[in-house]
Amino acid sequence: MLNNDFLQELSERLARLVPAAEELRADARTKIEQTLKQALSDLDVLTTEEFEAQSRALQRAEQRVEELETLVKDLEGRLTELESKL
Numbered sequence: 001m002l003n004n005d006f007l008q009e010l011s012e013r014l015a016r017l018v019p020a021a022e023e024l025r026a027d028a029r030t031k032i033e034q035t036l037k038q039a040l041s042d043l044d045v046l047t048t049e050e051f052e053a054q055s056r057a058l059q060r061a062e063q064r065v066e067e068l069e070t071l072v073k074d075l076e077g078r079l080t081e082l083e084s085k086l
Contacts, residue, residue: 046054
């Protein structure tokens with residue numbers, strides 16, 4: 001059977017290890033995140049925020065192209081009218 005003193009000592013040692021293990025876990029997580037960010041950056045992978053910003057910019061550009069196409073068609077129609085009157 002296990003001695004109470006032994007269990008007490010083991011418990012105290014484990015309790016002292018927990019903060020150290022937590023610090024190691026935090027350090028490891030930080031290093032892993034940095035490594036992943038660098039690897040994704042090297043692959044030219046966009047973040048969600050960057051992708052959404054690019055998507056919004058593309059939508060604005062598409063809308064402007066549509067507006068300009070409508071304007072060009074209107075101007076072509078006016079030009080055709082003027083040419084037919086001459």
